[in-house]
Amino acid sequence: MPRDRKADFTPILVPKRVSRIEGIDDKILSFYAKGMSLSDIKLQLEELYGAEVSESLISRVTDNVMDEVRSWQNRPLESVYAIVYFDALIVKVRQDKRIINKSVYVALDIDLQGKKDILGLWISENEGAKFWLANFTEMKNRGLKDILIACSDNLAGMSEAISAVYPQAEHQLCIVHQIRSSLQYVSYKDRKELATDLKLIYQAINEEEALSALADFDKKWSKQYPHIAKSWQNNWHNLVIFLQYPEVIRRIIYTTNAIEGLNSQLRKVTNNKRIFPNDDSVFKTLYLTINYITRKWNMPIQNWGEAMAHFLIKFDQRI
Structure with missing residues (x-):
């Protein structure tokens, strides 16, 4: 608080003798959603308003969000979604006097109107298909x-977990993840040529052309990199589902870019926070961040009408 020997200092935005600052709760939640600690929020409020705000008040304001978080996490869902992306990000949390890595599971949907939303957040010590299975059951x-x-990356057991709860769902693996995995152990001198040959597989017009390109790839590279073609062959069914669809659908299902873009925004916040004191702090921070992000999700996916027309024909008994 600035010194005020002449008693002529007026706090910024706040008249003297005002005990509760109007709009301060929203400001606290806005700072908290950016991953700021209680002490950092306290300093920001003092600089902004010229008034001292206790950390206990800040804590009470953020704690009040938990009821809202629980209500959001347990809200009823639609009976059918067109596309759902599944992914996870890592956060550091204090637990039992240790700092451990935990996985935050995220499910992002595109509904039948073509609009995006977040179906839920879940926290576990490790990312695994068994925990995803529990999440799928909860969503059901x-x-x-x-x-x-x-749509997801190639987590072991993920296809089986999806099929156990949603047996009719088609499971598309992320092509970008598959390409990264394929190139991981390729020497620098071969990388460009090999990547060009991989393109012939996933940029094929249809599955028949893709299979032919994979066979050519196998003949050319199997001696140097036998694991690459084998990986594509082992996951083939889930890698080429997107080839059954027109371009308007292909471009939104062949990668998990939609949810990775969301997670990159969430990571900016978790990186600011660095270490969360508990799981509730993770939920509060990410929930508030998601609230700010999803405010902009007002419009349907581009050309969704064309995509929906295809879905109505293919899945007419399920929509």
């Missing part, structure tokens, strides 16, 4: 009975 209990297309 919240009313989600069917998913047309599920």
Whole structure:
């Protein structure tokens, strides 16, 4: 607080003798959503308003959000979603006097109107298909009975977990993840040529052309890099689902860019926070951040009408 020997200092934005600052709760939540600590928020408020705000007040304001978080996490879902992306990000949390890595599971949907939303957040010590299975079961209990297309990376057991709860869902693996995995152990001198040959597989017009390109790739590279073609062959069914669809659908399901873009925004916040004191702090921070992000999600995906027309023909008994 600035010194005020002549008693003529007026705090910024706040008249003297005002005990509660109007709009301060929203300001606290805005700072908290950016991953700021209680002490950092306190300093920001003092600089902004010229008034001292206790950390206990800040804590009470953020704690009040938990009821809202629980209500959001348990809200009823639509019975069918066109596309759902699944991914996870890592956060550091204090637990039992240790700092451990935990996985935050995120499910992002595109509904039948072509609009995006977040279905839920879940926290576990490790990312694994068993925990995803529990999340899928929870979503089904919240009313989600069917998913047309599920998109994820190639986590072991993920396809089986999806099929166990949503047996009719098509599971598209992220092509970008598959390419990264394929190039991981390729020497620098071969990388450009090999990547060009991989393009012939995933940029094929249809599955028949893609299979032919994979066979050519295998003949050319199998002696140097036998694991690459084998990986594509082992995951083939889930890698080429997107080839069944027109371009308007292909471009939104062949990668998990939609959810990775969201997670990159969430990571900016978690990186600011660095270490969370508990799981509730993770939920509060990410929930508030998601609230700010999703405010901009007002419009449907571009050319969604064309995509929906295709879905209505292919999945007419399920929509």
